Amino acid sequence: MNISIVIPLFNEEESLGELTDWILRVVNRENLSYEIIYVDDGSSDTSWKIIEDLNRGNSNIKGIKFRRNYGKSAALNRGFDLAKGDVVITMDADLQDSPEEIPDLYRLIKNEGFDIVSGWKKKRHDPIGKRLPSKFFNWTTRRISKLKLHDFNCGLKAYKNVVVKNIEIYGEMHRYIPVIAKWAGFSKITEKVVNHNARKYGKSKYGLERIMKGYLDLISLTFVSKFGKRPMHFFGLIGTLLFFIGLVIAAYLTYAKVFMMEYKMTDRPLFYFGLLAMVMGTQVFVAGFLAEMISRNSFHRNEYLIEAMVGDKSAE
Numbered sequence: 001m002n003i004s005i006v007i008p009l010f011n012e013e014e015s016l017g018e019l020t021d022w023i024l025r026v027v028n029r030e031n032l033s034y035e036i037i038y039v040d041d042g043s044s045d046t047s048w049k050i051i052e053d054l055n056r057g058n059s060n061i062k063g064i065k066f067r068r069n070y071g072k073s074a075a076l077n078r079g080f081d082l083a084k085g086d087v088v089i090t091m092d093a094d095l096q097d098s099p100e101e102i103p104d105l106y107r108l109i110k111n112e113g114f115d116i117v118s119g120w121k122k123k124r125h126d127p128i129g130k131r132l133p134s135k136f137f138n139w140t141t142r143r144i145s146k147l148k149l150h151d152f153n154c155g156l157k158a159y160k161n162v163v164v165k166n167i168e169i170y171g172e173m174h175r176y177i178p179v180i181a182k183w184a185g186f187s188k189i190t191e192k193v194v195n196h197n198a199r200k201y202g203k204s205k206y207g208l209e210r211i212m213k214g215y216l217d218l219i220s221l222t223f224v225s226k227f228g229k230r231p232m233h234f235f236g237l238i239g240t241l242l243f244f245i246g247l248v249i250a251a252y253l254t255y256a257k258v259f260m261m262e263y264k265m266t267d268r269p270l271f272y273f274g275l276l277a278m279v280m281g282t283q284v285f286v287a288g289f290l291a292e293m294i295s296r297n298s299f300h301r302n303e304y305l306i307e308a309m310v311g312d313k314s315a316e
């Protein structure tokens with residue numbers, strides 16, 4: 001199969017029919033074999049009924065429905081599990097992403113060998129209250145990930161099948177899929193300018209709280225990918241540094257007290273600073289030990305992504 005189109009949706013009953021017709025028009029015109037996987041993220045409207053009807057008319061249209069709303073990342077993750085096509089394309093269900101982009105995205109992955117092609121909504125049709133924070137968000141993510149993309153959070157993206165089978169997303173991490181993939185070792189990542197439309201029906205499922213959540217996720221992601229398998233290298237370093245700063249201060253104050261005897265040690269602000277540094281240093285160090293012990297017990301501690309193998313395969 002050429003393409004799996006994975007579409008997460010939450011209460012998008014007005015758009016589904018129109019979206020499906022449009023996708024079918026495009027893939028049939030281009031002679032692509034396809035499957036459409038609708039992941040209903042616990043909708044309370046008639047979305048699921050529509051998906052069931054679509055499936056009755058065309059068995060290439062598949063669906064899965066969560067019992068409750070788990071979020072877009074969960075929906076994508078589940079859709080990725082099911083996807084069988086060589087190229088996996090994700091898009092939003094609200095008609096903001098255009099199915100006309102599918103053939104180009106497919107060709108970029110298939111013929112030019114990219115792991116990921118990320119959409120770039122260069123001309124965006126969203127309210128300014130959303131565009132500004134988004135600019136800032138993209139800038140920070142670019143700095144941290146060293147990945148030169150303009151628009152990390154675009155719903156329209158294309159992946160090589162092997163990529164989606166080897167990354168795991170949860171929480172609100174769908175915004176960072178290219179970053180996650182890059183850190184997992186998939187480095188051929190590019191972007192393509194895509195058409196973007198204003199939301200036609202319904203309303204956006206996200207408000208301003210997404211900014212805060214987004215940043216916290218970026219911090220955990222950075223930490224986990226760098227130090228997840230070796231937490232002591234992070235906590236141990238900081239802890240030791242802090243402790244030694246404290247120790248040097250204490251030694252200096254003791255020296256001054258013994259040999260100069262001109263003040264009370266506790267009158268000097270430096271005393272409290274030194275004390276604090278030593279206590280904090282020990283705390284951080286111990287936190288590192290605990291993290292290390294937890295990660296030793298982790299099921300995944302020796303899980304690595306294997307790209308290729310020759311010769312003896314008994315180790316598989």
Ligand code: UDP
Pocket residue numbers: 008009010011012041069070071072075091092093094096155203204205206
């Ligand atoms: N979505 C989802 N689960 C959620 C929230 C959103 O599956 O909890 C879907 C939604 O139906 C849409 C896509 O994710 O297909 C993008 O959501 P939305 O259009 O509200 O985001 P925006 O375009 O405003 O960034």
Ligand code: MG
Pocket residue numbers: 092094096199204
């Ligand atoms: Mg939208």
